[in-house]
Amino acid sequence: MPKQHLPEMEISARQLPVRLAPCPDELLSSWIIRHAAFYAIPPLAMLRYCLPEVRSLRTADLDLTEGQIIQIARMFWIDPATARGMTFSNILQSLRRLIASQPRQLCCGCRRTVHRSDIVLRSQFLGWRITCQLCGNLLHSIGANNRPSPFSRYHRAALIGERILDDEAEHGIKNWVSPSEIARLLLMRRIPRFSPIITNHHAIECSAQSFPISMTS
Known part of the structure:
Protein backbone atom coordinates (compact mmCIF):
# COMPACT_ATOMS: atom_id res chain seq x y z
CA MET A 1 0.00 0.00 0.00
CA PRO A 2 1.63 3.31 -1.04
CA LYS A 3 2.08 6.15 1.41
CA GLN A 4 -0.30 9.09 1.27
CA HIS A 5 1.84 12.25 1.34
CA LEU A 6 -0.53 14.72 2.92
CA PRO A 7 0.87 18.04 4.22
CA GLU A 8 0.05 18.46 7.88
CA MET A 9 -1.95 21.66 7.40
CA GLU A 10 -4.10 20.21 4.61
CA ILE A 11 -5.60 17.46 6.73
CA SER A 12 -9.12 18.52 7.63
CA ALA A 13 -11.00 17.39 10.73
CA ARG A 14 -12.85 14.46 9.20
CA GLN A 15 -12.55 10.69 9.08
CA LEU A 16 -9.29 9.41 7.73
CA PRO A 17 -9.55 8.45 4.04
CA VAL A 18 -7.49 5.29 4.65
CA ARG A 19 -7.51 3.31 7.88
CA LEU A 20 -4.96 0.65 8.80
CA ALA A 21 -6.38 -2.40 10.54
CA PRO A 22 -5.34 -2.65 14.20
CA CYS A 23 -3.45 -5.76 15.28
CA PRO A 24 -4.60 -7.88 18.24
CA ASP A 25 -3.55 -6.34 21.57
CA GLU A 26 -1.95 -3.36 19.78
CA LEU A 27 -1.47 -0.22 21.85
CA LEU A 28 -3.29 2.90 20.65
CA SER A 29 -0.09 4.95 20.33
CA SER A 30 1.44 2.19 18.18
CA TRP A 31 -1.57 2.32 15.88
CA ILE A 32 -1.40 6.13 15.65
CA ILE A 33 2.35 5.97 14.87
CA ARG A 34 1.65 3.54 12.02
CA HIS A 35 -0.97 5.89 10.57
CA ALA A 36 1.45 8.81 10.90
CA ALA A 37 4.08 6.86 8.92
CA PHE A 38 1.47 6.04 6.27
CA TYR A 39 0.41 9.69 5.89
CA ALA A 40 4.03 10.91 6.16
CA ILE A 41 3.43 13.28 9.10
CA PRO A 42 4.82 13.33 12.68
CA PRO A 43 3.04 11.00 15.14
CA LEU A 44 2.06 13.89 17.42
CA ALA A 45 0.51 15.71 14.46
CA MET A 46 -1.51 12.58 13.69
CA LEU A 47 -2.72 12.42 17.29
CA ARG A 48 -3.63 16.11 17.48
CA TYR A 49 -5.48 15.90 14.19
CA CYS A 50 -7.88 13.58 16.02
CA LEU A 51 -7.61 15.08 19.52
CA PRO A 52 -6.17 18.64 19.47
CA GLU A 53 -6.25 18.92 23.26
CA VAL A 54 -4.11 15.81 23.93
CA ARG A 55 -0.43 16.71 24.28
CA SER A 56 1.34 13.34 24.14
CA LEU A 57 0.98 9.77 22.94
CA ARG A 58 1.49 8.60 26.51
CA THR A 59 -1.59 10.57 27.57
CA ALA A 60 -3.55 8.98 24.72
CA ASP A 61 -2.63 5.54 26.06
CA LEU A 62 -3.41 6.32 29.70
CA ASP A 63 -5.90 9.09 30.25
CA LEU A 64 -8.49 9.45 27.50
CA THR A 65 -12.00 10.36 28.55
CA GLU A 66 -15.02 8.53 27.20
CA GLY A 67 -15.74 11.45 24.84
CA GLN A 68 -12.17 11.36 23.50
CA ILE A 69 -12.40 7.62 22.94
CA ILE A 70 -15.59 8.12 20.93
CA GLN A 71 -13.84 10.83 18.88
CA ILE A 72 -10.89 8.54 18.14
CA ALA A 73 -13.29 5.76 17.17
CA ARG A 74 -15.12 8.06 14.76
CA MET A 75 -11.91 9.27 13.12
CA PHE A 76 -10.56 5.75 12.64
CA TRP A 77 -13.87 4.05 11.77
CA ILE A 78 -13.84 1.61 14.64
CA ASP A 79 -16.12 0.69 17.51
CA PRO A 80 -15.51 2.72 20.72
CA ALA A 81 -15.06 -0.54 22.66
CA THR A 82 -12.23 -1.51 20.30
CA ALA A 83 -10.57 1.89 20.73
CA ARG A 84 -10.94 1.71 24.51
CA GLY A 85 -9.41 -1.76 24.54
CA MET A 86 -6.26 -0.39 22.89
CA THR A 87 -5.63 1.95 25.84
CA PHE A 88 -4.98 1.58 29.56
CA SER A 89 -8.06 3.63 30.45
CA ASN A 90 -9.76 0.63 32.05
CA ARG A 190 12.03 -0.64 53.21
CA ILE A 191 14.51 1.25 55.41
CA PRO A 192 16.68 -1.28 57.27
CA ARG A 193 16.59 -1.03 61.04
CA PHE A 194 19.78 -1.54 63.04
CA SER A 195 20.08 -2.74 66.57
CA PRO A 196 20.58 0.25 68.95
CA ILE A 197 23.45 -1.65 70.63
CA ILE A 198 25.25 -2.18 67.33
CA THR A 199 24.56 1.39 66.25
CA ASN A 200 25.88 2.88 69.52
CA HIS A 201 28.94 0.64 69.48
CA HIS A 202 29.69 1.71 65.91
CA ALA A 203 29.28 5.38 66.89
CA ILE A 204 31.72 4.96 69.81
CA GLU A 205 34.29 3.37 67.49
CA CYS A 206 33.95 6.18 64.99
CA SER A 207 34.33 8.80 67.75
CA ALA A 208 37.38 7.12 69.20
CA GLN A 209 39.09 7.05 65.83
CA SER A 210 38.69 10.82 65.49
CA PHE A 211 40.57 11.62 68.77
CA PRO A 212 44.32 11.40 69.52
CA ILE A 213 45.47 8.12 71.07
CA SER A 214 46.44 9.88 74.34
CA MET A 215 42.83 10.90 74.91
CA THR A 216 41.45 7.40 74.42
CA SER A 217 44.02 5.49 76.48
Missing part, protein backbone atom coordinates in the same frame (compact mmCIF):
# COMPACT_ATOMS: atom_id res chain seq x y z
CA ILE A 91 -6.81 -0.11 34.36
CA LEU A 92 -7.50 0.72 37.99
CA GLN A 93 -5.61 3.71 39.38
CA SER A 94 -4.10 1.51 42.09
CA LEU A 95 -2.34 -0.52 39.40
CA ARG A 96 -1.20 2.35 37.16
CA ARG A 97 2.18 2.32 38.95
CA LEU A 98 2.78 -1.10 37.38
CA ILE A 99 2.43 0.23 33.82
CA ALA A 100 5.87 0.93 32.36
CA SER A 101 6.69 4.11 30.44
CA GLN A 102 8.47 2.08 27.73
CA PRO A 103 8.04 -1.51 26.46
CA ARG A 104 9.87 -3.76 28.93
CA GLN A 105 9.13 -7.22 27.56
CA LEU A 106 8.17 -9.01 24.38
CA CYS A 107 6.82 -12.27 23.05
CA CYS A 108 9.17 -13.74 20.47
CA GLY A 109 6.31 -15.65 18.86
CA CYS A 110 3.90 -12.71 18.50
CA ARG A 111 6.46 -10.05 17.57
CA ARG A 112 5.23 -8.44 14.35
CA THR A 113 6.24 -5.81 11.82
CA VAL A 114 3.63 -4.41 9.43
CA HIS A 115 4.77 -2.19 6.54
CA ARG A 116 8.18 -1.83 8.27
CA SER A 117 6.56 -0.58 11.48
CA ASP A 118 6.97 -2.56 14.70
CA ILE A 119 3.70 -3.40 16.42
CA VAL A 120 3.78 -2.45 20.11
CA LEU A 121 1.45 -4.50 22.31
CA ARG A 122 -0.30 -3.47 25.53
CA SER A 123 1.08 -6.48 27.37
CA GLN A 124 4.64 -5.21 26.79
CA PHE A 125 3.96 -2.47 29.37
CA LEU A 126 2.07 -4.41 32.05
CA GLY A 127 4.33 -5.16 34.99
CA TRP A 128 2.18 -7.98 36.36
CA ARG A 129 2.18 -9.97 33.11
CA ILE A 130 4.73 -12.75 32.66
CA THR A 131 2.95 -14.43 29.74
CA CYS A 132 1.77 -13.17 26.37
CA GLN A 133 -1.88 -12.16 26.30
CA LEU A 134 -2.23 -13.56 22.77
CA CYS A 135 -0.49 -16.93 22.80
CA GLY A 136 0.25 -17.61 26.48
CA ASN A 137 4.00 -18.04 25.96
CA LEU A 138 6.47 -16.66 28.48
CA LEU A 139 7.45 -13.03 27.94
CA HIS A 140 11.13 -12.07 27.71
CA SER A 141 12.68 -8.90 29.08
CA ILE A 142 13.92 -6.60 26.33
CA GLY A 143 17.71 -6.53 26.23
CA ALA A 144 18.13 -9.29 28.80
CA ASN A 145 20.35 -12.33 28.32
CA ASN A 146 18.95 -15.80 27.72
CA ARG A 147 20.04 -17.29 31.02
CA PRO A 148 17.49 -19.50 32.83
CA SER A 149 15.53 -17.58 35.44
CA PRO A 150 16.52 -18.34 39.06
CA PHE A 151 12.80 -18.13 39.90
CA SER A 152 11.63 -20.78 37.42
CA ARG A 153 10.56 -23.10 40.24
CA TYR A 154 7.95 -20.49 41.23
CA HIS A 155 6.45 -20.35 37.74
CA ARG A 156 3.12 -21.94 38.67
CA ALA A 157 2.63 -19.59 41.63
CA ALA A 158 3.60 -16.63 39.43
CA LEU A 159 0.89 -17.60 36.93
CA ILE A 160 -1.68 -17.52 39.72
CA GLY A 161 -0.45 -14.07 40.77
CA GLU A 162 -0.60 -12.86 37.18
CA ARG A 163 -4.18 -14.06 36.84
CA ILE A 164 -5.52 -12.46 40.03
CA LEU A 165 -3.76 -9.15 39.30
CA ASP A 166 -5.03 -9.20 35.72
CA ASP A 167 -8.57 -9.93 36.91
CA GLU A 168 -8.45 -6.90 39.19
CA ALA A 169 -6.72 -4.58 36.72
CA GLU A 170 -8.66 -5.42 33.56
CA HIS A 171 -12.01 -6.62 34.94
CA GLY A 172 -12.35 -5.10 38.42
CA ILE A 173 -12.55 -8.53 40.09
CA LYS A 174 -11.33 -8.46 43.70
CA ASN A 175 -10.93 -11.06 46.42
CA TRP A 176 -11.31 -10.48 50.15
CA VAL A 177 -8.20 -8.29 49.93
CA SER A 178 -6.99 -6.28 46.94
CA PRO A 179 -4.18 -8.09 45.06
CA SER A 180 -2.76 -4.72 44.01
CA GLU A 181 -2.50 -3.70 47.68
CA ILE A 182 -0.57 -6.89 48.44
CA ALA A 183 1.73 -6.14 45.49
CA ARG A 184 2.23 -2.58 46.76
CA LEU A 185 3.29 -3.83 50.19
CA LEU A 186 5.64 -6.40 48.69
CA LEU A 187 7.27 -3.82 46.41
CA MET A 188 7.48 -1.08 49.05
CA ARG A 189 11.00 0.18 49.67
Whole structure:
Protein backbone atom coordinates (compact mmCIF):
# COMPACT_ATOMS: atom_id res chain seq x y z
CA MET A 1 0.00 0.00 0.00
CA PRO A 2 1.63 3.31 -1.04
CA LYS A 3 2.08 6.15 1.41
CA GLN A 4 -0.30 9.09 1.27
CA HIS A 5 1.84 12.25 1.34
CA LEU A 6 -0.53 14.72 2.92
CA PRO A 7 0.87 18.04 4.22
CA GLU A 8 0.05 18.46 7.88
CA MET A 9 -1.95 21.66 7.40
CA GLU A 10 -4.10 20.21 4.61
CA ILE A 11 -5.60 17.46 6.73
CA SER A 12 -9.12 18.52 7.63
CA ALA A 13 -11.00 17.39 10.73
CA ARG A 14 -12.85 14.46 9.20
CA GLN A 15 -12.55 10.69 9.08
CA LEU A 16 -9.29 9.41 7.73
CA PRO A 17 -9.55 8.45 4.04
CA VAL A 18 -7.49 5.29 4.65
CA ARG A 19 -7.51 3.31 7.88
CA LEU A 20 -4.96 0.65 8.80
CA ALA A 21 -6.38 -2.40 10.54
CA PRO A 22 -5.34 -2.65 14.20
CA CYS A 23 -3.45 -5.76 15.28
CA PRO A 24 -4.60 -7.88 18.24
CA ASP A 25 -3.55 -6.34 21.57
CA GLU A 26 -1.95 -3.36 19.78
CA LEU A 27 -1.47 -0.22 21.85
CA LEU A 28 -3.29 2.90 20.65
CA SER A 29 -0.09 4.95 20.33
CA SER A 30 1.44 2.19 18.18
CA TRP A 31 -1.57 2.32 15.88
CA ILE A 32 -1.40 6.13 15.65
CA ILE A 33 2.35 5.97 14.87
CA ARG A 34 1.65 3.54 12.02
CA HIS A 35 -0.97 5.89 10.57
CA ALA A 36 1.45 8.81 10.90
CA ALA A 37 4.08 6.86 8.92
CA PHE A 38 1.47 6.04 6.27
CA TYR A 39 0.41 9.69 5.89
CA ALA A 40 4.03 10.91 6.16
CA ILE A 41 3.43 13.28 9.10
CA PRO A 42 4.82 13.33 12.68
CA PRO A 43 3.04 11.00 15.14
CA LEU A 44 2.06 13.89 17.42
CA ALA A 45 0.51 15.71 14.46
CA MET A 46 -1.51 12.58 13.69
CA LEU A 47 -2.72 12.42 17.29
CA ARG A 48 -3.63 16.11 17.48
CA TYR A 49 -5.48 15.90 14.19
CA CYS A 50 -7.88 13.58 16.02
CA LEU A 51 -7.61 15.08 19.52
CA PRO A 52 -6.17 18.64 19.47
CA GLU A 53 -6.25 18.92 23.26
CA VAL A 54 -4.11 15.81 23.93
CA ARG A 55 -0.43 16.71 24.28
CA SER A 56 1.34 13.34 24.14
CA LEU A 57 0.98 9.77 22.94
CA ARG A 58 1.49 8.60 26.51
CA THR A 59 -1.59 10.57 27.57
CA ALA A 60 -3.55 8.98 24.72
CA ASP A 61 -2.63 5.54 26.06
CA LEU A 62 -3.41 6.32 29.70
CA ASP A 63 -5.90 9.09 30.25
CA LEU A 64 -8.49 9.45 27.50
CA THR A 65 -12.00 10.36 28.55
CA GLU A 66 -15.02 8.53 27.20
CA GLY A 67 -15.74 11.45 24.84
CA GLN A 68 -12.17 11.36 23.50
CA ILE A 69 -12.40 7.62 22.94
CA ILE A 70 -15.59 8.12 20.93
CA GLN A 71 -13.84 10.83 18.88
CA ILE A 72 -10.89 8.54 18.14
CA ALA A 73 -13.29 5.76 17.17
CA ARG A 74 -15.12 8.06 14.76
CA MET A 75 -11.91 9.27 13.12
CA PHE A 76 -10.56 5.75 12.64
CA TRP A 77 -13.87 4.05 11.77
CA ILE A 78 -13.84 1.61 14.64
CA ASP A 79 -16.12 0.69 17.51
CA PRO A 80 -15.51 2.72 20.72
CA ALA A 81 -15.06 -0.54 22.66
CA THR A 82 -12.23 -1.51 20.30
CA ALA A 83 -10.57 1.89 20.73
CA ARG A 84 -10.94 1.71 24.51
CA GLY A 85 -9.41 -1.76 24.54
CA MET A 86 -6.26 -0.39 22.89
CA THR A 87 -5.63 1.95 25.84
CA PHE A 88 -4.98 1.58 29.56
CA SER A 89 -8.06 3.63 30.45
CA ASN A 90 -9.76 0.63 32.05
CA ILE A 91 -6.81 -0.11 34.36
CA LEU A 92 -7.50 0.72 37.99
CA GLN A 93 -5.61 3.71 39.38
CA SER A 94 -4.10 1.51 42.09
CA LEU A 95 -2.34 -0.52 39.40
CA ARG A 96 -1.20 2.35 37.16
CA ARG A 97 2.18 2.32 38.95
CA LEU A 98 2.78 -1.10 37.38
CA ILE A 99 2.43 0.23 33.82
CA ALA A 100 5.87 0.93 32.36
CA SER A 101 6.69 4.11 30.44
CA GLN A 102 8.47 2.08 27.73
CA PRO A 103 8.04 -1.51 26.46
CA ARG A 104 9.87 -3.76 28.93
CA GLN A 105 9.13 -7.22 27.56
CA LEU A 106 8.17 -9.01 24.38
CA CYS A 107 6.82 -12.27 23.05
CA CYS A 108 9.17 -13.74 20.47
CA GLY A 109 6.31 -15.65 18.86
CA CYS A 110 3.90 -12.71 18.50
CA ARG A 111 6.46 -10.05 17.57
CA ARG A 112 5.23 -8.44 14.35
CA THR A 113 6.24 -5.81 11.82
CA VAL A 114 3.63 -4.41 9.43
CA HIS A 115 4.77 -2.19 6.54
CA ARG A 116 8.18 -1.83 8.27
CA SER A 117 6.56 -0.58 11.48
CA ASP A 118 6.97 -2.56 14.70
CA ILE A 119 3.70 -3.40 16.42
CA VAL A 120 3.78 -2.45 20.11
CA LEU A 121 1.45 -4.50 22.31
CA ARG A 122 -0.30 -3.47 25.53
CA SER A 123 1.08 -6.48 27.37
CA GLN A 124 4.64 -5.21 26.79
CA PHE A 125 3.96 -2.47 29.37
CA LEU A 126 2.07 -4.41 32.05
CA GLY A 127 4.33 -5.16 34.99
CA TRP A 128 2.18 -7.98 36.36
CA ARG A 129 2.18 -9.97 33.11
CA ILE A 130 4.73 -12.75 32.66
CA THR A 131 2.95 -14.43 29.74
CA CYS A 132 1.77 -13.17 26.37
CA GLN A 133 -1.88 -12.16 26.30
CA LEU A 134 -2.23 -13.56 22.77
CA CYS A 135 -0.49 -16.93 22.80
CA GLY A 136 0.25 -17.61 26.48
CA ASN A 137 4.00 -18.04 25.96
CA LEU A 138 6.47 -16.66 28.48
CA LEU A 139 7.45 -13.03 27.94
CA HIS A 140 11.13 -12.07 27.71
CA SER A 141 12.68 -8.90 29.08
CA ILE A 142 13.92 -6.60 26.33
CA GLY A 143 17.71 -6.53 26.23
CA ALA A 144 18.13 -9.29 28.80
CA ASN A 145 20.35 -12.33 28.32
CA ASN A 146 18.95 -15.80 27.72
CA ARG A 147 20.04 -17.29 31.02
CA PRO A 148 17.49 -19.50 32.83
CA SER A 149 15.53 -17.58 35.44
CA PRO A 150 16.52 -18.34 39.06
CA PHE A 151 12.80 -18.13 39.90
CA SER A 152 11.63 -20.78 37.42
CA ARG A 153 10.56 -23.10 40.24
CA TYR A 154 7.95 -20.49 41.23
CA HIS A 155 6.45 -20.35 37.74
CA ARG A 156 3.12 -21.94 38.67
CA ALA A 157 2.63 -19.59 41.63
CA ALA A 158 3.60 -16.63 39.43
CA LEU A 159 0.89 -17.60 36.93
CA ILE A 160 -1.68 -17.52 39.72
CA GLY A 161 -0.45 -14.07 40.77
CA GLU A 162 -0.60 -12.86 37.18
CA ARG A 163 -4.18 -14.06 36.84
CA ILE A 164 -5.52 -12.46 40.03
CA LEU A 165 -3.76 -9.15 39.30
CA ASP A 166 -5.03 -9.20 35.72
CA ASP A 167 -8.57 -9.93 36.91
CA GLU A 168 -8.45 -6.90 39.19
CA ALA A 169 -6.72 -4.58 36.72
CA GLU A 170 -8.66 -5.42 33.56
CA HIS A 171 -12.01 -6.62 34.94
CA GLY A 172 -12.35 -5.10 38.42
CA ILE A 173 -12.55 -8.53 40.09
CA LYS A 174 -11.33 -8.46 43.70
CA ASN A 175 -10.93 -11.06 46.42
CA TRP A 176 -11.31 -10.48 50.15
CA VAL A 177 -8.20 -8.29 49.93
CA SER A 178 -6.99 -6.28 46.94
CA PRO A 179 -4.18 -8.09 45.06
CA SER A 180 -2.76 -4.72 44.01
CA GLU A 181 -2.50 -3.70 47.68
CA ILE A 182 -0.57 -6.89 48.44
CA ALA A 183 1.73 -6.14 45.49
CA ARG A 184 2.23 -2.58 46.76
CA LEU A 185 3.29 -3.83 50.19
CA LEU A 186 5.64 -6.40 48.69
CA LEU A 187 7.27 -3.82 46.41
CA MET A 188 7.48 -1.08 49.05
CA ARG A 189 11.00 0.18 49.67
CA ARG A 190 12.03 -0.64 53.21
CA ILE A 191 14.51 1.25 55.41
CA PRO A 192 16.68 -1.28 57.27
CA ARG A 193 16.59 -1.03 61.04
CA PHE A 194 19.78 -1.54 63.04
CA SER A 195 20.08 -2.74 66.57
CA PRO A 196 20.58 0.25 68.95
CA ILE A 197 23.45 -1.65 70.63
CA ILE A 198 25.25 -2.18 67.33
CA THR A 199 24.56 1.39 66.25
CA ASN A 200 25.88 2.88 69.52
CA HIS A 201 28.94 0.64 69.48
CA HIS A 202 29.69 1.71 65.91
CA ALA A 203 29.28 5.38 66.89
CA ILE A 204 31.72 4.96 69.81
CA GLU A 205 34.29 3.37 67.49
CA CYS A 206 33.95 6.18 64.99
CA SER A 207 34.33 8.80 67.75
CA ALA A 208 37.38 7.12 69.20
CA GLN A 209 39.09 7.05 65.83
CA SER A 210 38.69 10.82 65.49
CA PHE A 211 40.57 11.62 68.77
CA PRO A 212 44.32 11.40 69.52
CA ILE A 213 45.47 8.12 71.07
CA SER A 214 46.44 9.88 74.34
CA MET A 215 42.83 10.90 74.91
CA THR A 216 41.45 7.40 74.42
CA SER A 217 44.02 5.49 76.48
